[in-house]
Amino acid sequence: xxxxxxxxxxxxxxxxxxIHEKTATEYKQVIATCKALFLKxxxxxxxxxxxxxxxxxxxxxxxxxKRIRSIQEKGSQRIDDPVSDExxxxxxxxxxxxxxxxLEGSAQTELTVEEVEPLYTSAIDETFHLxxxxxxxxxxxxxxxxxxxxxxxILMKLLRVKQIExxxxxxxxxxxxKANYQDMINYxxxxxxxxxxxx
Numbered sequence: 001x002x003x004x005x006x007x008x009x010x011x012x013x014x015x016x017x018x019i020h021e022k023t024a025t026e027y028k029q030v031i032a033t034c035k036a037l038f039l040k041x042x043x044x045x046x047x048x049x050x051x052x053x054x055x056x057x058x059x060x061x062x063x064x065x066k067r068i069r070s071i072q073e074k075g076s077q078r079i080d081d082p083v084s085d086e087x088x089x090x091x092x093x094x095x096x097x098x099x100x101x102x103l104e105g106s107a108q109t110e111l112t113v114e115e116v117e118p119l120y121t122s123a124i125d126e127t128f129h130l131x132x133x134x135x136x137x138x139x140x141x142x143x144x145x146x147x148x149x150x151x152x153x154i155l156m157k158l159l160r161v162k163q164i165e166x167x168x169x170x171x172x173x174x175x176x177x178k179a180n181y182q183d184m185i186n187y188x189x190x191x192x193x194x195x196x197x198x199x
Contacts, residue, residue, distance in 0.1 A: 020132075024128075026193045047109065057096055058165060062155070065154050069151050069152070098123040130186070131186045134186075143194075
């Protein structure tokens with residue numbers, strides 16, 4: 001026999017609760033690393049990224065995902081930068097994209113670290129809650145996926161975003177670019193969790 005917990009019409013057993021809490025903890029640890037790097041770079045470079053249009057940001061993410069896949073396929077690399085750094089880059093460039101969407105129409109190009117930090121936190125909080133909702137429905141399915149498969153999914157979502165951008169942001173039945181950037185953040189976080197577990 002096992003006990004269950006009823007939460008808003010959902011039923012969880014203790015094992016499910018523990019693994020969801022584990023995911024939340026691991027997720028927040030990954031994001032803490034990404035955010036710390038983002039804020040340090042903001043101190044070094046300012047918010048030069050404000051000059052970038054969304055297609056340029058998408059292409060930067062694409063380059064990082066392509067390098068990851070290339071290394072996965074070749075089984076070796078000549079530049080020392082680890083694959084984990086590329087996933088961190090994907091997360092932070094996706095956050096930049098989300099911030100550009102939020103700041104659309106604003107002429108302000110220079111933001112202080114104190115201004116950027118709550119914007120970063122807000123973008124990640126919304127993305128984290130999306131991840132929790134999907135993780136509830138899909139039952140931690142990502143834990144049985146391979147990093148290579150999730151890399152391919154990130155690349156697929158990038159191609160979707162590029163197509164939406166080519167269509168001037170118009171979609172007929174599909175979710176827009178924001179949801180795709182959020183999904184890419186979440187898959188990149190999962191990849192970093194799995195890479196850490198495999199080391």
